[in-house]
Amino acid sequence: xxxxxxxDILNIRGQIAYYAVIIAVFxxxxxxxxxxxxxxxxxxxxxxAVPLSAVAYDEKDNWERFALAAGVTRGRLALSRYLLGLxxxxxxxGLSFLLFxxxxxxxxxxxxxxxxxxxxxxxxxSVVLPLVFKMGTEKARAVYIVVILAVMLCSAGLxxxxxxxxxxxxxxxxxxxxxxIVSVPISFAVSCSVYRKKDF
Amino acid sequence: xxxxxxxxxLSKRFGDFLLDDVSFDVxxxxxxxxxxxxGAGKSTTIKSILGLVNTDGGRIEVFGKDxxxxxxxxxxxxxAVLGEHCLPQDLTLREVNAVMRRIFxxxxxxxxxxxxxxxxxxxxKKLRSFSGGMRQKAALSAALSHGARLLLLDEPTAGLDPVxxxxxxxxLYDFMQDECRSVLLSSHILSDLEKLCDHIVFIHxxxxxxxxxxxxxxxxxxxxxxxxxxxxxxxxxxxxAYMRGDFGMSALxxxxxxxxxxxxxxxxxxxxxxxxxxxxxx
Numbered sequence: 053x054x055x056x057x058x059x060d061i062l063n064i065r066g067q068i069a070y071y072a073v074i075i076a077v078f079x080x081x082x083x084x085x086x087x088x089x090x091x092x093x094x095x096x097x098x099x100x101a102v103p104l105s106a107v108a109y110d111e112k113d114n115w116e117r118f119a120l121a122a123g124v125t126r127g128r129l130a131l132s133r134y135l136l137g138l139x140x141x142x143x144x145x146g147l148s149f150l151l152f153x154x155x156x157x158x159x160x161x162x163x164x165x166x167x168x169x170x171x172x173x174x175x176x177x178s179v180v181l182p183l184v185f186k187m188g189t190e191k192a193r194a195v196y197i198v199v200i201l202a203v204m205l206c207s208a209g210l211x212x213x214x215x216x217x218x219x220x221x222x223x224x225x226x227x228x229x230x231x232x233i234v235s236v237p238i239s240f241a242v243s244c245s246v247y248r249k250k251d252f
Numbered sequence: 253x254x255x256x257x258x259x260x261x262l263s264k265r266f267g268d269f270l271l272d273d274v275s276f277d278v279x280x281x282x283x284x285x286x287x288x289x290x291g292a293g294k295s296t297t298i299k300s301i302l303g304l305v306n307t308d309g310g311r312i313e314v315f316g317k318d319x320x321x322x323x324x325x326x327x328x329x330x331x332a333v334l335g336e337h338c339l340p341q342d343l344t345l346r347e348v349n350a351v352m353r354r355i356f357x358x359x360x361x362x363x364x365x366x367x368x369x370x371x372x373x374x375x376x377k378k379l380r381s382f383s384g385g386m387r388q389k390a391a392l393s394a395a396l397s398h399g400a401r402l403l404l405l406d407e408p409t410a411g412l413d414p415v416x417x418x419x420x421x422x423x424l425y426d427f428m429q430d431e432c433r434s435v436l437l438s439s440h441i442l443s444d445l446e447k448l449c450d451h452i453v454f455i456h457x458x459x460x461x462x463x464x465x466x467x468x469x470x471x472x473x474x475x476x477x478x479x480x481x482x483x484x485x486x487x488x489x490x491x492x493a494y495m496r497g498d499f500g501m502s503a504l505x506x507x508x509x510x511x512x513x514x515x516x517x518x519x520x521x522x523x524x525x526x527x528x529x530x531x532x533x534x
């Protein structure tokens with residue numbers, strides 16, 4: 053597993069730097085404008101963007117073929133993608149909490165928004181990764197773009213909803229966070245099944 | 253002699269293509285050349301041995317064990333080169349070493365860098381800047397650096413110049429100094445196989461045409477060039493296949509079934525393959 057993750061990091065080090073710059077810009081904009089949604093929204097995509105880049109490199113290099121021939125099991129192949137996704141998502145999402153250092157961010161609404169985006173980030177990853185494994189990165193990118201648009205719409209709706217229906221906000225945040233957490237093992241099981249049936 | 257690979261009645265369907273009832277062995281201490289046209293089923297067979305495709309039927313044993321039950325440790329005893337692109341192209345060989353050290357339990361760093369040095373490969377350049385030959389050598393270096401007893405090589409010399417091919421064949425000669433080891437090598441360059449192989453397995457249209465010791469093949473078959481009448485006179489049992497030309501007929505014949513004293517030419521592996529694929533059967 054360590055070898056798989058090291059290979060991914062070395063392969064996508066250029067992209068990691070690129071994502072880091074984007075994340076820093078979004079973080080700064082959120083901090084300056086006082087709009088947490090700006091940053092929390094972008095964190096949703098890290099759980100997919102990073103493994104998607106890694107899978108694209110692996111497809112080009114026929115790496116999965118090599119890894120399986122080397123004794124890596126199909127399950128561990130899938131697991132390495134999820135670990136990379138989670139290892140990318142959690143630190144970026146976790147940085148949202150850093151915004152709470154600023155007094156203007158310390159509201160219950162903001163906290164619930166961060167928790168909601170945490171759930172959404174896990175949900176996005178859970179939906180997109182099995183599709184990437186099934187369809188390949190080229191076809192799955194189209195699905196990913198649709199998911200991005202859907203999340204953006206949800207974010208806009210969420211911001212309005214949080215403003216209008218204060219009483220329901222904690223429930224929505226809890227449901228989305230729980231759904232996100234539950235979706236990851238289900239998605240992993242689906243991905244393992246996709247990998248089991250796949251010919252390399 | 254123990255077989256490092258034993259394949260029985262292997263079948264796999266890919267759309268219109270059917271790998272059908274494939275059976276052959278790779279004995280310990282031998283190099284088996286796997287020949288056939290593009291799309292004949294060589295790569296699918298090799299991938300089946302490695303568990304990269306889900307087969308539809310048959311049984312594959314590696315080191316006497318069902319191939320589906322091979323552990324990570326067992327797989328470490330198999331070195332594979334599956335075409336030119338099988339190592340991460342955006343890594344340097346130093347980085348490849350760092351990755352492989354964490355993937356193979358028996359990774360031999362010293363061995364890897366000795367191959368890198370032997371093949372004069374740059375350690376700090378990304379593999380994508382390598383030529384096709386250098387990539388093949390890098391892949392072979394990795395395959396030979398984790399204590400493998402069995403090498404499965406799919407077209408390892410494809411697209412290489414004769415010098416590079418010779419270097420790779422030299423390395424394979426060295427590998428075969430240990431009699432427990434085996435190589436299954438698919439290649440279109442039949443002259444390479446003639447130099448190196450003890451056995452030849454010929455696959456055509458997803459079916460095995462023959463799986464024989466190389467010397468038995470070259471002793472069994474010969475080429476006869478003459479008139480259609482002369483070929484006809486040998487009888488059906490003596491002619492494996494024939495081709496018509498502008499100046500008569502040439503036939504792949506069974507040496508022991510043509511009359512003594514008949515002028516025959518040696519049939520190389522390439523000739524035998526060509527007659528089986530393109531020749532007319534009696």
